[in-house]
Amino acid sequence: MSPQSIVLIHGLWLSPHSWQPWIDRYRAQGHTVHAPAWPGISELHEPLDHDRAPAGLGVREIADHYESFVRTLDAPPVIIGHSFGGLVTQILLDRGLGAAGVALHPAPAKGVLRLPLSTLRATRSVLANPANRNGTVKLTDRQFHYAFANTVSLEQAAAERARWAVPGVGRTLFQAGFANFTPAARAATAVGFDNPDRAPLLLVAGTADHIVPAAVVRETHHRYRRSAALTEYRECPGRDHGTGLHDGWEAVADDALDWALRTRQPA
Secondary structure, rough: OOOOEEEEEOOOOOOOHHHHHHHHHHHHHOOOOOOOOOOOOOOOOOOOOOOOOOOOHHHHHHHHHHHHHHHHOOOOOEEEOOOHHHHHHHHHHHHOOOOEEEEEOOOOOOOOOOOOOHHHHHHHHHHHHHHHHOOEOOOOOHHHHHHHHOOHHHHHHHHHHHHHHHOOEHHHHHHHHOOOOOOOOOOOOOOOOOOOOOOOOEEEEEEOOOOOOOHHHHHHHHHHHOOOOOOOEEEOOOOOOOOOOOOOOOHHHHHHHHHHHHHOOOO
């Protein structure tokens, strides 16, 4: 298939540096790959500052940031996002951007009601303290292990956190956690589930994910049922929230891009 411009969007508690293996793999296939950071987080070309994250940053500001970047490109890109980056991917497609989108283990949009106990446990370090709404919170090794890397050893999880993690921006979690109690016009996580004109969207879940369990992603897919736009769901057996970091990530990366290239809208 012809080369494609690809935009990768990282999620909460991670940095664009976590995409480096994917970037190298996609570029080796001839694609042009971009992985901009969230505002205030170290860019890919900079050494990663593990203590730097923008307190008070919200989902809408993150989506606006990526929209501004995508609009500088010569043609609509394939957009692939992980976790909150998967939610931002959906928001961008809803705004009419992108040739195709893949949301890996996406944070829930407004209207997704399921809230498993594992999600509450994985996010309680932030949501348990209202002061975190406008602050940032680091995960400990054990917290990272539970939320991102429960299928690997604690030692491997600690090494991944040391290599790629940054503090989490509390406001994003509060916006997602309380979205269904927020009027639609004010909800930063709102998506037009019935939008018939957006680009194709693939939702990917992992059966071992603690922070965004597969049941949450299946409900997200269900919410899109009235849209005439192509929406598909895939499940990765035995993969946790850090699916893009662990052994076997190549299969996830290849499957995501293969689907996007097959279904993308023409430029």
